[in-house]
Amino acid sequence: MNKPLAERIRPKSLVDYISQEHLVGPDGALTAQLKSGMLSSMIFWGPPGTGKTTLATIIANTAERPFYTLSAVDSGVAAVREVISKAKKSDDLFATRNPILFIDEIHRFSKSQQDSLLGAVEKGWVTLIGATTENPSFEVIPALLSRCQVYTLNPFGKKDLEMLLERAIATDEQLSKKKIELKETEALLRLSGGDARKLLNILELVVLSEDSKTITITNEAIQKKVQKNTVMYDKAGEQHYDIISAFIKSIRGSDPNAAVYWLARMIEGGEDVKFIARRMVILASEDIGNANPTALVLANTTFQAVNTIGYPEARLILSQCATYLASSPKSNASYKAIGAAQQAVRQQGDLSVPLSLRNAPTKLMKELGYGDNYQYAHDYEGNFTPHEFLPDELSGTTFYKPGNNKRENAFRDYLKSLWKDKYDF
Numbered sequence: 001m002n003k004p005l006a007e008r009i010r011p012k013s014l015v016d017y018i019s020q021e022h023l024v025g026p027d028g029a030l031t032a033q034l035k036s037g038m039l040s041s042m043i044f045w046g047p048p049g050t051g052k053t054t055l056a057t058i059i060a061n062t063a064e065r066p067f068y069t070l071s072a073v074d075s076g077v078a079a080v081r082e083v084i085s086k087a088k089k090s091d092d093l094f095a096t097r098n099p100i101l102f103i104d105e106i107h108r109f110s111k112s113q114q115d116s117l118l119g120a121v122e123k124g125w126v127t128l129i130g131a132t133t134e135n136p137s138f139e140v141i142p143a144l145l146s147r148c149q150v151y152t153l154n155p156f157g158k159k160d161l162e163m164l165l166e167r168a169i170a171t172d173e174q175l176s177k178k179k180i181e182l183k184e185t186e187a188l189l190r191l192s193g194g195d196a197r198k199l200l201n202i203l204e205l206v207v208l209s210e211d212s213k214t215i216t217i218t219n220e221a222i223q224k225k226v227q228k229n230t231v232m233y234d235k236a237g238e239q240h241y242d243i244i245s246a247f248i249k250s251i252r253g254s255d256p257n258a259a260v261y262w263l264a265r266m267i268e269g270g271e272d273v274k275f276i277a278r279r280m281v282i283l284a285s286e287d288i289g290n291a292n293p294t295a296l297v298l299a300n301t302t303f304q305a306v307n308t309i310g311y312p313e314a315r316l317i318l319s320q321c322a323t324y325l326a327s328s329p330k331s332n333a334s335y336k337a338i339g340a341a342q343q344a345v346r347q348q349g350d351l352s353v354p355l356s357l358r359n360a361p362t363k364l365m366k367e368l369g370y371g372d373n374y375q376y377a378h379d380y381e382g383n384f385t386p387h388e389f390l391p392d393e394l395s396g397t398t399f400y401k402p403g404n405n406k407r408e409n410a411f412r413d414y415l416k417s418l419w420k421d422k423y424d425f
Contacts, residue, residue: 005204019160041128046153049195052131066099072108084120106130107139155194187222256326277303291331291405331403351391398424
């Protein structure tokens with residue numbers, strides 16, 4: 001069977017690997033591991049066609065490790081256990097050359113399937129490399145995620161894609177038999193959406209559709225042969241990211257009409273309901289927050305409901321939530337507050353908890369003053385007393401500044417009445 005072009009020219013070593021300099025370049029996150037041969041389990045997260053499978057294969061070749069591969073689409077727990085059993089037999093005394101187990105689309109594994117990997121990864125029977133197009137924070141169980149380093153692979157840039165085209169034309173046995181001129185590449189690059197595999201598939205489609213040995217690649221030629229057969233929404237490609245961005249920005253900008261239009265584009269393209277709903281949950285907190293706390297409640301309820309119902313009825317719930325969020329007052333005050341607080345933690349380090357706020361479950365702790373002078377708010381008028389709750393070094397620091405909206409203006413007035421001039425509300 002004739003292999004696709006992308007498979008025929010798949011790189012076998014880092015010398016031929018294009019892009020992802022932040023991982024495998026001179027100062028890349030994986031470079032030192034590859035040189036030492038001491039590999040940790042890892043998860044590659046990135047859009048389709050960014051070299052996740054290729055990089056895993058190269059790592060195994062470079063480290064001279066046995067390489068097992070499974071696809072989460074068609075592999076169950078039994079297949080995982082079978083591979084782990086084989087891997088244990090090849091395990092050496094120092095576990096420096098333990099086999100690599102590559103699992104493509106690991107986000108499709110159920111919890112039980114992911115659980116079956118834990119022991120092998122923790123004991124070092126295998127070095128796991130998982131590949132996913134979905135955010136591992138949501139799709140990989142915490143226990144497995146904590147045992148892996150997550151590395152992000154970026155879509156290919158223009159220069160990378162052009163280099164890939166030139167290499168394919170020059171080195172592929174079939175394409176090199178023809179005289180191919182890359183006169184214009186904009187349409188090719190746009191349709192690929194940064195997906196190297198898709199780019200090469202389009203190139204091969206155009207080349208094979210021509211009987212002539214001399215082929216000139218132009219934008220017009222690409223559009224005639226490809227564009228009319230290209231779906232308007234590719235949930236695994238560039239438009240996936242562009243349209244969700246337009247959707248989020250429309251809601252943030254309080255335009256329910258634009259929001260519901262971009263929502264319709266995603267629904268018609270078959271986008272995962274969980275993905276849409278999850279993004280609205282995040283937005284409800286990040287962009288609306290305390291200006292309308294009910295937004296987060298509705299968004300979370302939407303997430304639960306659409307997972308239960310699915311398409312086509314889920315479109316009604318998604319539309320209700322999107323238009324509600326777009327029509328809500330906006331505030332990013334809580335989002336900015338946690339960012340400022342985290343920055344203070346990074347700059348100031350682990351500041352001591354004031355003695356009055358510490359728990360004192362033992363006699364020794366009580367003797368050391370733990371909990372002394374703590375003022376229980378409910379013992380005071382209005383259930384409030386101006387106690388010091390921050391470390392001394394941060395006393396008076398304002399992290400949360402209520403936004404300028406009806407609800408948070410009420411928050412501001414209330415907090416000012418309590419704290420007087422201590423904080424800059």
